Amino acid sequence: MSRALGLALGWALDQAIGDPRHWHPVAGFGSVAMALERRTYAASRTNGVAHVALLVTATAALGVVAERATRHRQPARTLVTATATWAVLGGRSLTREAATIDGQLRRGDLDAARVQVRNLVGRETSTLDADEIARACVESLAENTSDAVVAPLLWGGLLGVPGLLAYRAVNTLDAMVGHRNERYREFGWAAARLDDVANWVPARVAAALALASSGSRERAAQARDAIRRDAPAHPSPNGGVVEAAFAGVLGVRLGGSNTYDGRTEDRGTLGTGPAAAVQDIGPASRLARRVSAGSLAVAVAVAVAIEALSARGRPRRRR
Structure with a gap:
């Protein structure tokens, strides 16, 4: 049960205090990357594959070493899993950023909100109005709840500490080099595609949890329709x-046109309601927290099942 308990403790720690202000392990990984x-950069997919493979493999190996070192000490393994879970999750920090933006917009401090929302999105924000900032915030709450909470928990439930660390390495590399600009079009291809693969199942689990926590059959049906109709665009x-x-x-209604580095990208329209506005940030944050809690339950169930299968497969010691 050490994996399941470690995931639960790490999630609780993230909910309580969020990311560390200084010496964040993910920032350290970014510096190494x-x-x-x-040394590895070239406008080449081969170089990009090598770059990603080296970093992800090394990070996963650290997780393997940590688990092997605590193999016969369950409390220590639980602590290692909890620490790794806390380090890779970003749920509390995400909703904290959203609350700050919500307060700025409600006070009419548009300039501050334009700056603050840059912590959540990569689009150009200097000309966004209040409702456009709110849309960006709600979209980030949705996508980052999947990327920064649901996905790491599921990979942790399935693979333990190596899964937690390797997933965060993949996701961080996508954020660093997985862009469609001239520098990273080829070099960042591997990071972007691997991130798509790593998040395929978690994104759909996150969507299912959102539907399950909607509290309304009508809203759940609206969400199913939006996924089928709008998500492919x-x-x-x-x-x-x-x-x-x-x-x-x-x-x-979410989606629309965003500007990235002077390039405008049409992201389609998601949903059929009125355009997201400032008053929708609070409900979106509460939905994100429900999805987060649901994903913990799923990850713990996966971890318990994996550990039970592992225990069944180990030979019993003779007394």
């Missing part, structure tokens, strides 16, 4: 599914 990129095979689910459950 940047240093390695100076989204440029992300996973982000569109989660954003459509949130749009349907919240009864709002």
